[in-house]
Structures are given as C-alpha cells and as structure tokens.
Amino acid sequence: MDQTRKIEQITAINQKVSETKDHQLVVIARCNDNTVWMTRPDTFNPYWSQLPDIPQPELKGEPQ
Secondary structure, eight states: OOOOOEEEEEEEEEOOOOSSOOEEEEEEETTTSSSEEEEOOTTTSSSOOOOOOOOOOTTOOOOO
C-alpha cells in the first residue's frame, strides 16, 4: 500500500502583513491522510508546517 502523503485540495491566500502595505502569499493544502499543512513560499526560508487538528466535541457520558 502506498503511504505517500498527497495533496487533495490546495488554496492560496494573498494576506496583508499587519502594520505594512506588504502582502504575503500563504498556501494551505489538505492531504489524503486528513492532515492540513501551510507554507509561505515567498519568505526567506519557506517550509511546510502542519496545522493542529480541529477540536472535537466531547461525547456525553465519555470519561474525562
């Protein structure tokens, strides 16, 4: 079975940098293993970082 992480959905945002008139490209990707990653490819040292999982509601009666 292929364990390679692959992008299933991708989006790019041209985000305004606070306190300046500059903009910064942010790329967000959802992968086939249900993880979500982001990068800022225009920065000096671009790298991918995984976004944290979205919290799930606690089920009633589930021990804490």
